[in-house]
Amino acid sequence: MEAVSIPTIVLSFLSIVVLTSAWRAVRWVWLKPKKLERLLSEQGLSGNSYRLLFGDLDESSRMIKQAKSKPMNFTHEIAPRVLPFVYQTVKNYGKNSFIWMGPTPRVNIMNPEQVKDVFSKIYGFRKPREHPLSKLLATGVADYEAEKWAKHRKIINPAFHLEKLKNMLPVFHQSCKDMIGKWENLVAEKGSIELDVWPHLQNLASDMISRTAFGSSYEEGSMIFELQREQAELFMKLIQSVYIPGGRFLPTRTNRRMKEIERQIQASLKAIINKRAKAIRAGEAKNVDLLGILLESNFKEIEEHRNNRNNRNVGMNIKEVVEECKLFYFAGQETTSVLLVWTLVVLSKYPNWQARAREEVLQVFGENKPDFEGLNHLKVVTMILYEVLRLYPPVAVLNRTVHEDTKLGNLYLPAGIGISLPTILVHLDSELWGDDAKEFKPERFAEGISKVTLGQVSFFPFGWGPRICIGQNFALMEAKLVLSMILRSFSLEISPSYAHAPHSVITLQPQYGAHLILRHL
Numbered sequence: 001m002e003a004v005s006i007p008t009i010v011l012s013f014l015s016i017v018v019l020t021s022a023w024r025a026v027r028w029v030w031l032k033p034k035k036l037e038r039l040l041s042e043q044g045l046s047g048n049s050y051r052l053l054f055g056d057l058d059e060s061s062r063m064i065k066q067a068k069s070k071p072m073n074f075t076h077e078i079a080p081r082v083l084p085f086v087y088q089t090v091k092n093y094g095k096n097s098f099i100w101m102g103p104t105p106r107v108n109i110m111n112p113e114q115v116k117d118v119f120s121k122i123y124g125f126r127k128p129r130e131h132p133l134s135k136l137l138a139t140g141v142a143d144y145e146a147e148k149w150a151k152h153r154k155i156i157n158p159a160f161h162l163e164k165l166k167n168m169l170p171v172f173h174q175s176c177k178d179m180i181g182k183w184e185n186l187v188a189e190k191g192s193i194e195l196d197v198w199p200h201l202q203n204l205a206s207d208m209i210s211r212t213a214f215g216s217s218y219e220e221g222s223m224i225f226e227l228q229r230e231q232a233e234l235f236m237k238l239i240q241s242v243y244i245p246g247g248r249f250l251p252t253r254t255n256r257r258m259k260e261i262e263r264q265i266q267a268s269l270k271a272i273i274n275k276r277a278k279a280i281r282a283g284e285a286k287n288v289d290l291l292g293i294l295l296e297s298n299f300k301e302i303e304e305h306r307n308n309r310n311n312r313n314v315g316m317n318i319k320e321v322v323e324e325c326k327l328f329y330f331a332g333q334e335t336t337s338v339l340l341v342w343t344l345v346v347l348s349k350y351p352n353w354q355a356r357a358r359e360e361v362l363q364v365f366g367e368n369k370p371d372f373e374g375l376n377h378l379k380v381v382t383m384i385l386y387e388v389l390r391l392y393p394p395v396a397v398l399n400r401t402v403h404e405d406t407k408l409g410n411l412y413l414p415a416g417i418g419i420s421l422p423t424i425l426v427h428l429d430s431e432l433w434g435d436d437a438k439e440f441k442p443e444r445f446a447e448g449i450s451k452v453t454l455g456q457v458s459f460f461p462f463g464w465g466p467r468i469c470i471g472q473n474f475a476l477m478e479a480k481l482v483l484s485m486i487l488r489s490f491s492l493e494i495s496p497s498y499a500h501a502p503h504s505v506i507t508l509q510p511q512y513g514a515h516l517i518l519r520h521l
């Protein structure tokens, strides 16, 4: 038999590798998307025809850029500016539609029954893993799945119990008093001032989460915010283009900066946590802040399973605690400042609601320090906050990935495709909210959420189901306290230089700030 030469073997091997890779690439960028497109359209779902590799991403980026190029009129129909492509898709193709995130379709789900199913079936519908660099932004309990998620949620839960939040009230009060003191000094000179309140509210929310998360160590942690903010902006830039596998390893300027930021954040947080863990072990720390309560809960979990033979995965290690702290910053800061800023903007525009809220605050607290019981009695303020969360949901859209082939109502969804729950569109859907859906009418919440939604999942600013926001009570208590203190000291009016321009930088932010006129009362 004729011997086969080594070069021939190498060449054959290389040919097989090249052909296999080429076949995989063709399948990834063309055959699979086209097969999915057929499957979705057979079920009555519509969207643009698949375009090679980029799908709708180019068009979507172009529309976002265009939408952001100028402010809009002051209306609450902000979806065309915030989520222009999803908005247009639903307008053109109806609620049963999908968009192409590169070669993967993402189905829009707007029916409350189906929304409920997606939120409830947390093992079937998981958090998307679209961009590996998202890990640099925040992981922790918000990112984990299955057993790991359940373990972390259980350990973290005690930090957000109502009686623990009660203890945090003085800290919220101090941060807010500092900000109001600054505003009073500014107003004192002229009786009124024009102020962009947005950076002030961002600093306030940073200060509040720093103090409640780290207590005495808060100053050491405050520079972490600046770094986290920069990280979020870099990340938003990245996700507007298609992700090429392995792209995160390229030494681009953005990749390098993101990794450097991550290194600095990790080092700062580790130092804070180690110091605190040492103090707790030495019996020197009072565990009233989030980090202290979290570490205590973690020690308890480890202790309870000390004699368990299978205890290697019990509790969190330091790296995991670092991730949870990063998440507190990330999840707790921008969301709350965004809720506050839109509330102040809207109240400046609706003086009658501003007056009603102020009247209530004065009635409940007078000149006293706002307390926990009083905050729970604020009915008008709560209705206003819910209405702002409906019209300006801080997280405008929630995404999921289908983990394994599944049914959703009468839809068959194969593993790997995306699901989009466009909060902002559902919250303004006139079929669910009535003809006045686009109007600011806090009175719709007069009898609570379930009355106005008829028990349907059509209002979900904090998500829904087992993975609902762990910090929602924390955020609402913060917001009520801040509003009470501001309304007691100042009257607010929209400044002529205010430009209405909500846009999404992960959270729903005012692109040109929030210029208001403040008058001392």
Ligand code: HEM
Binding pocket: 141, 142, 143, 153, 327, 328, 331, 332, 333, 335, 336, 339, 393, 394, 395, 398, 399, 460, 461, 462, 463, 464, 466, 467, 468, 469, 470, 471, 472, 474, 475
């Ligand atoms: C107005 C303020 C806030 C809003 C609108 C908000 C919104 C949300 C939403 C929509 C989710 C669900 C995400 C999803 O299902 O994909 C979520 C989850 C979460 N939020 Fe918030 N949030 C706020 C404040 C906070 C605060 C103050 C904290 C903590 C300090 C926090 C911590 C978390 C965590 C840890 C999760 C993940 C829960 C899990 O997956 O089990 N949030 N939030």
